[in-house]
Amino acid sequence: MTICNKRRTLVASGGVQVLPEEIMVEVFLPLPIKSILRFRAVCRSWAAVLSSEEFCSLHMAKVEATSALPKLFFTSSTASFDATAVYLGSSSGPGDGLLFTLNDICGDFVDMTHAQCRGLTLVYDAVAPAYHVFNAATRAVTQLPPCQSVAFATAGLGFDARMKNHKEKLPPVFADGFLHWLVDPVSAVQRPQTAILSFSVTDETLRLGRNSERAIVSFNIALEQFDVVPCPSCIVLWNSKNHFPAFVVELEGILCAVLANPAAEKLGIWKLEHGQWERAYIIYLKGWSGYSLETNVVVPWAVDPKDGRILLNIGRKVGLYDPARRSIETLYDLDEVLQNSVRKHCTWKPPLQQLGVFDDSSPAFSGKNFSYSRATQSFIDAPDPYVIRGPGELPLCEQTKVFEAIASH
Amino acid sequence: MAAPESGDGNNGAARMVTLISSDNTRFEVEAAAASLSQTLQLTILDGGGGGGDGIPLPNVDSATLSKVLEYCIKHAPAAANGGAPNATAVDRAELERFDNEFVNIDQSVLYSLIMAAHNLEIEGLQSLVAKKVADMIKGKSPMEIRRTLGFPDPTPEEQAEMNAHMLEYGWAYE
Numbered sequence: 001m002t003i004c005n006k007r008r009t010l011v012a013s014g015g016v017q018v019l020p021e022e023i024m025v026e027v028f029l030p031l032p033i034k035s036i037l038r039f040r041a042v043c044r045s046w047a048a049v050l051s052s053e054e055f056c057s058l059h060m061a062k063v064e065a066t067s068a069l070p071k072l073f074f075t076s077s078t079a080s081f082d083a084t085a086v087y088l089g090s091s092s093g094p095g096d097g098l099l100f101t102l103n104d105i106c107g108d109f110v111d112m113t114h115a116q117c118r119g120l121t122l123v124y125d126a127v128a129p130a131y132h133v134f135n136a137a138t139r140a141v142t143q144l145p146p147c148q149s150v151a152f153a154t155a156g157l158g159f160d161a162r163m164k165n166h167k168e169k170l171p172p173v174f175a176d177g178f179l180h181w182l183v184d185p186v187s188a189v190q191r192p193q194t195a196i197l198s199f200s201v202t203d204e205t206l207r208l209g210r211n212s213e214r215a216i217v218s219f220n221i222a223l224e225q226f227d228v229v230p231c232p233s234c235i236v237l238w239n240s241k242n243h244f245p246a247f248v249v250e251l252e253g254i255l256c257a258v259l260a261n262p263a264a265e266k267l268g269i270w271k272l273e274h275g276q277w278e279r280a281y282i283i284y285l286k287g288w289s290g291y292s293l294e295t296n297v298v299v300p301w302a303v304d305p306k307d308g309r310i311l312l313n314i315g316r317k318v319g320l321y322d323p324a325r326r327s328i329e330t331l332y333d334l335d336e337v338l339q340n341s342v343r344k345h346c347t348w349k350p351p352l353q354q355l356g357v358f359d360d361s362s363p364a365f366s367g368k369n370f371s372y373s374r375a376t377q378s379f380i381d382a383p384d385p386y387v388i389r390g391p392g393e394l395p396l397c398e399q400t401k402v403f404e405a406i407a408s409h
Numbered sequence: 410m411a412a413p414e415s416g417d418g419n420n421g422a423a424r425m426v427t428l429i430s431s432d433n434t435r436f437e438v439e440a441a442a443a444s445l446s447q448t449l450q451l452t453i454l455d456g457g458g459g460g461g462d463g464i465p466l467p468n469v470d471s472a473t474l475s476k477v478l479e480y481c482i483k484h485a486p487a488a489a490n491g492g493a494p495n496a497t498a499v500d501r502a503e504l505e506r507f508d509n510e511f512v513n514i515d516q517s518v519l520y521s522l523i524m525a526a527h528n529l530e531i532e533g534l535q536s537l538v539a540k541k542v543a544d545m546i547k548g549k550s551p552m553e554i555r556r557t558l559g560f561p562d563p564t565p566e567e568q569a570e571m572n573a574h575m576l577e578y579g580w581a582y583e
Contacts, residue, residue, distance in 0.1 A: 019520075023527050026539040031547050037581040041551040041574040043560065043567070100580070139580060 025055060029062050033137050084123070086136065100139045102132060216248060216257070232270040232277040235259050251303050251310075256280060258300060262293040269300060283310065284326045290317060291328060426458030428478075434471035435463055438478050442485040447530035468528050473521040476514075480534050483507050488533075512541040550582070 019027075028036065028050060036059070040047040049055055084102040105125045123132045134141040214236055216229040230236065235246045235257050245260045251269070257277065259268045267283035283300065285291045291298055291314055301311040301318070310321045311331075318332040424440040428449075440458070444450040449464060458464040466474065487504060512519065519538060526534040546554060551571055555563070563571060575582055 019523070020527070023523055023539075026527070026535055027523070027542045027546075030536075030540045030543040034581045035543075035547040037578045038551060039546075039554065041571045042554045138578070140578075 021049060024049060025058070028055065029059055037138055086134070099136065100134075100141070102134070102141060105130075105132060214246060216255075229272070232257050232259075234268070235270070245297065247299070249300055251280070251300060252305070256300070260293045260298065265293055267293065267298060267300070281310065281323065283312070283321055283323070285328075288328050290314075290330070291319065424459070426453055427463035428458070428474065429463045429465045430469055430471040430474045431467050432471050434474070436471075436474060436478055438482065439485065441489055442478065442481040445481045445484060445488055445531050445533070447532070449529060466529075469525045470521070473518075473525045476518065476522060477525050477529065477531070477534065480511060480537075481531065483511075484533055508537055512537060516545070 024046075028039070031039070036050055040050045082104065084105045086099045086102065102123065105123065105127075121134055121136060123134065124130075125132065130143055132141055132143050214231050216231055218227050218229050231246070244262065247258055249256050249258055249269075251271070255272045257270045257272070259270075260266075261268065265284065265286040267281075267285065268279070269281040269283070270277045271280040281300070283298075285293060285298065291312065296314040299313045301313045303310050304320070308323060310323065312319050312321050312328065316333070317330055319328040319330045321328050425437050426440045426443050426449075428436045428438065428443060430436070440453050443458070444453055449458070452458060452464055469477070484504065487500065514522075519542060523535070523538040523542065526538055546557070549557065551574075554560075
């Protein structure tokens with residue numbers, strides 16, 4: 001028996017140790033992101049391997065499989081108010097790490113996507129107006145081509161698997177090949193201009209039937225078609241008696257509808273399995289004043305597959321809810337972090353904080369091979385959990401920055 | 410005690426196979442140990458390597474092969490237990506200690522070892538050596554890497570690219 005060896009080699013010049021590309025990939029995979037970035041400068045063949053889509057996907061998968069909790073980051077205006085600083089926060093203590101600064105983006109007027117798409121975060125600068133994309137792991141930043149004024153539009157990032165590039169889109173909820181928005185009838189009526197890329201909520205609402213009902217608008221990524229999914233029965237009615245906030249999330253890869261009942265401090269969660277809505281969880285928040293539904297939008301972010309605890313995001317805090325004990329352990333409190341690290345820059349004005357999460361796993365973005373289109377309905381293939389910021393849920397835009405999942409592993 | 414291959418017709422004694430290195434040295438090892446190699450496993454399952462035949466490995470020299478087999482013999486019992494779910498903490502600690510010491514070797518030996526592990530498809534050894542090499546190089550600058558690997562000095566054009574990269578990703582060089 002012989003073992004054949006017909007592999008591409010990375011370095012072919014004489015006197016040099018030659019390792020096949022596959023072996024180099026094995027060696028590169030355990031490297032931290034900092035080394036990977038640096039090694040792209042070793043030579044062109046290393047740069048090609050370390051920047052390849054294939055390698056970046058493998059590296060991301062490896063880090064996700066081996067690392068513990070993802071990292072948190074948030075943005076704040078700088079002392080001079082003409083730039084935006086991105087800080088690294090941590091659940092164990094106040095964040096002291098300035099990751100990088102986005103120059104010429106006024107920190108008080110930025111908005112950031114809740115969920116990353118393949119390691120990238122979209123930043124909207126309302127002053128310019130302009131969109132920027134950054135990779136929190138590599139700290140690379142790129143400004144997207146200019147776009148029209150987008151007063152009521154919301155935007156997010158998507159990934160087109162066929163085109164291998166990123167596109168701007170809404171951050172709806174992605175589950176099982178579909179993107180979902182939950183639409184309140186009244187918000188569609190009040191904001192008829194709200195357009196989702198080329199899809200108009202107004203047009204679609206006409207087909208939703210009686211306008212006192214909520215519905216979930218879904219978008220089939222493969223077929224690029226919109227459809228309407230019925231809501232769970234207790235969410236569907238929307239009238240003067242029943243107007244509790246509702247939204248959709250993705251938990252454990254399944255589309256879930258959430259109804260917040262501020263009077264009872266109760267969050268009901270239904271999941272859609274085999275076309276049927278079933279009650280999945282009830283989260284009791286009574287007695288946890290920091291998480292009151294009267295004053296907060298509480299978004300279930302992920303479910304820990306090991307112990308069933310549910311990660312809750314209320315915008316300024318991230319906590320773990322234990323269903324068995326009905327208790328919450330706060331993992332991360334933005335106010336504490338701000339007191340300790342950012343307030344010194346902003347003495348009188350609370351900064352517009354944006355909290356996000358990233359893992360050190362996404363060397364994909366080089367900042368060059370980018371394209372973007374407001375008119376194309378090509379979205380994501382990545383299993384990133386998204387939290388709704390749909391047309392009827394504008395308050396969430398300001399409140400919650402949601403993320404990466406304990407449950408996605 | 411390693412569980413011998415089931416269906417083995419050798420009256421309880423562990424079945425042995427012979428491996429022949431590129432410089433014609435013969436190594437006799439238990440089939441269970443050699444089977445850590447995905448490449449060899451198929452041949453061994455087909456009944457190869459027994460008797461006087463031996464399996465030739467033209468890409469692996471004797472020094473490297475003996476090192477590879479040292480790893481396989483040590484790891485075979487745990488592998489036979491299906492990834493060792495019932496291994497004790499002591500066993501695991503012992504394997505870890507062995508692994509750490511095993512890769513504490515000269516760079517050129519590591520290089521031959523990673524090639525051999527790759528060719529023979531020994532998964533555990535591949536990741537062990539890859540991790541070791543990664544640890545060795547992770548703190549180095551691009552220039553240090555080039556020197557270590559014996560690359561020629563960068564051309565002015567390459568040097569300019571390297572400088573530009575350093576400017577763009579300054580934090581990665583801190």
